[in-house]
Amino acid sequence: MSRIGKQPVKIPKEVKISVNNNTLNIEGPKGKLSQTFHDDITITYNQEAKQILVNRPSDEKRYKALHGLTRALIANMVTGVTVGYSKNLEIVGLGYTAKVQGKDLVLSLGYTHPIQLEIPKGLKVDIKNPTNPAKMTISGSDKQLVGQFSAVIRGMKPPEPYKGMGIKYEDEIIRRKAGKALTSGAA
Incomplete structure (x- = not known):
């Protein structure tokens, strides 16, 4: 697996998240962000653990690249709405x-x-x-x-x-x- 992509994204308490298809909406103290990701990458939000997991369908090179990219973009969104x-x-x-x-x-x-x-x-x-x-x-x-x-x-x-x-x-x-x-x- 991708070293970056397999890491879960931790969500702080003050951040609200909703996942609809592959569109992620994040709202925090610094603002709101929304982004649509590639259809082949699945994004799951675990409310109990307060974390987001990103998965890919196979080990093809392009899916590996999308896996790490998607996780990094989500982490940047969370940091942006909390810290800026x-x-x-x-x-x-x-x-x-x-x-x-x-x-x-x-x-x-x-x-x-x-x-x-x-x-x-x-x-x-x-x-x-x-x-x-x-x-x-x-x-x-x-x-x-x-x-x-x-x-x-x-x-x-x-x-x-x-x-x-x-x-x-x-x-x-x-x-x-x-x-x-x-x-x-x-x-």
Whole structure:
């Protein structure tokens, strides 16, 4: 069996679960999540043991992959509705700013116009310092949505290797390059 897939997913007391066909609905203190999984993978919820078990029909390679994937996705959903996920971003650059206006995130990144991004439903954007270096936290219960929105923001102005200007993750290390070097033999 799959090492990850065979492990049961433990369910905390404050989480409510319902399984309908292969659609799993999870509700917890941080929000609600719902996802439909592959029809060949069976999901069973044991209320007495407060755990979810995932089973596959055979030992074919694709079922082994789906087995571990399904269990990992369910575990991420449970963690998301209980603890939540967050990503920290830094915006480094002279004149680069970030602010939240209503349901939009407005970024000023040195272009001729400010960039407006609609904040997806279920996510929260907190800006700790609006100017250089601007620090923001994107948080929510859906791990995939938090990561995707963070990647979209980072893609607006990736960090460059000479001065390190741009948007980067807080724990990201940028490999710096040396600038132009003056040669001593120039006449």
